[in-house]
Amino acid sequence: MFIIGVLFFVFGLIFGSFLNVCIYRLPRGESIVWPASHCPVCKAEIKPWDNVPVLSFIALCGKCRSCKAKIHRRYPLVEMLTGILFAGLFLKFGLTGEVITFLFLAALLVVITFIDIEYQLILNKITLPGLLLGAILTWQLGSVHLWQIGLGLVIGGGSLVLVALLGKGLFGKESMGMGDVKMAAMIGVFIGAKGVAISLFLGFLIAGIFSFVGMATKKVNRSSYIPFGPFIAGGTLVYIFWGENIITWYLMYAGLK
Template sequence: MSNLIFWFLVFCTGLCMGSFLNVCVSRLPQGLSIVRPGSRCPDCSTAIAFYDNIPVISWLLLRGRCRACGRSISVRYPIVELAAGVMAVLVAVQYGPALPALIYFLLICALIAISLIDLDHRIIPDMISLPGIAAGFLASFLLPELSWLDSLLGILVGGGLLYAVALGYYLFAGKEGMGGGDIKLLAMLGAFIGWKGVFFTIFVASLIGTITGIVMILTAGKNLKFAVPFGPFLSLGAVVYLFFGQSLIQWYFFGPRPW
């Protein structure tokens, strides 16, 4: 019974964090405070009462509408809350109820916010990635599987690799093909997961990004008139590394071969 209560509390903590992420995604690109004022309807700006601000449950009870104006509230709000709740449980299962789980959960929360902001506005806020680089390096002194040297190399390799790619594309094509936000994001990821994680993240992000791009081209054809942001793919690649990276690397280099 106590175990069930523990996992329920972990899930609820994740839900609440997801609610906070929705605020960050909405306000950070506008340069607004994420603390004040309190939550408001995105349409009529009416303050949302505490009983209408319970993660997921309030959205379901109100049928996805504002109590004051009746306007629809995006289903993305409860999806983000649920995603954060599920990730809180999965990280605790993967790393145990210990400090590394908390650190990696906060990293994943930052990646959720970054991905949604990048999808909405094609930007990756420096106010997340730059402090994240410092936080990742400091976290290396608390994470048993990551040394400070691995973290430092991760920052240099992560930022340096994408900077080299961006510079090469600019020299070849005469225009920017990758924003500085992606470079700083990968440097932040390198701080948390080290240089090995950087290479893994780039590989997975490029693979998924390529597949997604092909599908979008085949689906939209000539109607595809916008660039696909790379931040969400980098974020996804890093999350895959957190859960499966070590075992996949071990299998690839040291697993059995059919020949």
């Protein structure tokens, strides 16, 4: 169990390294398979021994070997995060079909989050293939009925369309983009209608706490733009790891159990 957990962690580190390539190249319209990794400043090719997840960043003191330009701290961060998520998913779900589905979902959420933070964009070329992949995985591995997958899609996308319309009606400004809607639809396909509804609720909750703390410490004001994708991703991960506990706790609290 421990050994396999470590393997999942290492696999996550390596996969995180690939996700870094996606995060850097997809918004720039570059290919994710070609050319080999190079320094964005001096264009020097990165040698395999300088491309070891996290360790190379530490060994190089966070600087390019050729030009000494700073390497973005996002690189080791994404690798560590993916490693922790992969190991955590294995510990939670074991070697099941479910775990494969969640590994893919976690990877998609990591890429969407970091691109959204930097560009305030959720790309169709991630959410739409993600949606298709989610449908195939849950259908084949989770033996979920197609109508349930469709329902997840509609509930996920639909609730954010409602929120967007409400936000426009109440505050007269765009609170949510179509990218968020497609992201929620994709999550709905992966974890179903109930899952996506609770995940979105948790996402709003986390966003609310974040804005409250941000305003209290004057780091955020009413007009600052806060990308919503990372909060949806956060809510979804909280649901995947602790959703059942939260539901049980809530039912007990509400006196229904």
